[in-house]
Amino acid sequence: GAGVSQSPRYKVAKRGQDVALRCDPISGHVSLFWYQQALGQGPEFLTYFQNEAQLDKSGLPSDRFFAERPEGSVSTLKIQRTQQEDSAVYLCASSLARDTYTGELFFGEGSRLTVL
Amino acid sequence: GQQVMQIPQYQHVQEGEDFTTYCNSSTTLSNIQWYKQRPGGHPVFLIQLVKSGEVKKQKRLTFQFGEAKKNSSLHITATQTTDVGTYFCAGRATDSWGKLQFGAGTQVVVTP
Secondary structure, three states, X not given: OOOOEEEOOEEEEOOOOOEEEEEEOOOOOOEEEEEEXXXXXXXXXXXXXXXXXXXXXXXXXXXXXXXXXXXXXXXXXXXXXXXXXXXXXXXXEXXXXXXXXXXXXXXXXXXXXXXX | OOOEEEEOOEEEEEOOOOEEXXXXXOOOEEEEEEEEEOOOXXXXXXXXXXXXXXXXXXXXXXXXXXXXXXXXXEEEOOOOHHHOEEXXXXXXXXXXXXXXXXXOOEEEEEEO
16 A cells, blocks of 8 residues: 555544554565554554564553564554553554664554543 | 653744754664654654764754764754654664664744
8 A cells, every 4th residue: 555554543442342453554564563652742662573473562561462463464453451541542653674773664644542 | 671762842943943852862772763743643754863973964954863872863943834743753772673762752833
């Protein structure tokens, strides 16, 4: 596609529900990142994939958060038993470079999650 | 762990004035990137700096990477209303190459 596509754009969940957020990166991009951005804050790193391999998941805040990229393209971020503190914009980004030292990130529009 | 800090958090600028925003890391960085996020939008890549002491210019924007590769700055001259937004620096530590850590950003408001 022309850019990174994320869905849904907006999600309202009741506390305790599970949610799944989808990211479709730019075609051919090897690296894929998930970030969490709270209102008025900078993006916080969650996890990183190179192709289908999840190379760094140190930013996932708890075991309720799980990300996968089974075929090295589309990725899903799943949040189980959502809590109010999970409310944020979840940004997905992809990068062409295999070597992440030199890769600029292309961000999607984000998925805004509100937990009631 | 690595922390990236930006100052100031807010910058109110009169149109036509210059200003500088600063980025500091607690650890040595392999490279640093700058992004701009317009209100309601997503971060958009501006530039990457890799070498110690590197300076790069984009029209009215000047980016600098410190000699110790632990700090960076963005200087904007003759600010315009199109410069409104939040500017983020993002750095990769030398020992965690997959993790690009963002600062909290400098929110820029321009008064005509």
